[in-house]
Amino acid sequence: MINAVQIDGIQYDLAALEKDCWFRLLNASLSYKNPLHNPVVANGSSKGINLRTIVLRKVDTEKKELFFHTDTRSGKWNELQEDNAISWHFYNPSGKLQLRLSGIASLHQNDAIADTSWDNSKMSSRKVYTGEVGPSSITPIPSSGLLEKFETTDPTPEESEIGRKYFGVVSTKINWMEWLWLNSKGHRRASFAYTSPQHFEANWLIP
Numbered sequence: 001m002i003n004a005v006q007i008d009g010i011q012y013d014l015a016a017l018e019k020d021c022w023f024r025l026l027n028a029s030l031s032y033k034n035p036l037h038n039p040v041v042a043n044g045s046s047k048g049i050n051l052r053t054i055v056l057r058k059v060d061t062e063k064k065e066l067f068f069h070t071d072t073r074s075g076k077w078n079e080l081q082e083d084n085a086i087s088w089h090f091y092n093p094s095g096k097l098q099l100r101l102s103g104i105a106s107l108h109q110n111d112a113i114a115d116t117s118w119d120n121s122k123m124s125s126r127k128v129y130t131g132e133v134g135p136s137s138i139t140p141i142p143s144s145g146l147l148e149k150f151e152t153t154d155p156t157p158e159e160s161e162i163g164r165k166y167f168g169v170v171s172t173k174i175n176w177m178e179w180l181w182l183n184s185k186g187h188r189r190a191s192f193a194y195t196s197p198q199h200f201e202a203n204w205l206i207p
Contacts, residue, residue, distance in 0.1 A: 003204075005188045007181065014202035018192050021099060021179055022061045028090070029059045029067075035092040036099070041068070042087045043105070045079040052076060057117065057169075064174045064197040066101070069117060069125070072109055072168040073134025080105045086172050096182035101174050108169040117169045123154035129163030130155060173197075180207060 004013045012020060028036035032055075042051050058067035066088060070077055080086065084106070090099040108114040118126070131145035144151065177192045187207035194200045 103174040126160035
């Protein structure tokens, strides 16, 4: 019995598969063209489960952490303060690959993690935090929420600083991951439960 799966001519046992998953996630965080760059995150709220498409901003393969940025006035920021359980869903249509991960979120606003992320953000990203009102605010007309002068141009670094107080980073320490490969000859599936960032229990699953 072969305890491995062959993808594109390469054999992956469970340990190699886990490593490959994190390699793919890391690459996804580095390129907006990567099909895994815009995953969906899910968290609980008083209204039920909320799903949102976000940008994967950073991956720490050693600590098994995923990061995204958000406005601290947003619903998800407030919801995660109440319940910090969070799940991630990634899908690559061309590769027929799905990754599901879950863990515990940590919120960063006035710390070194947020400072570094802000410093490394482009002006086009910073400007979304410069609006006078936060996300989900009711508006009488369709609106981006941006100051009018930033509708057609990016702020200078100095101008962008008005948004720093609303900038937050959500990190997720992953405690579970599931890999699913869709294949016409038979799907393949595996799960990984982390007892620490470098130790996990891995199992093949029936898809």
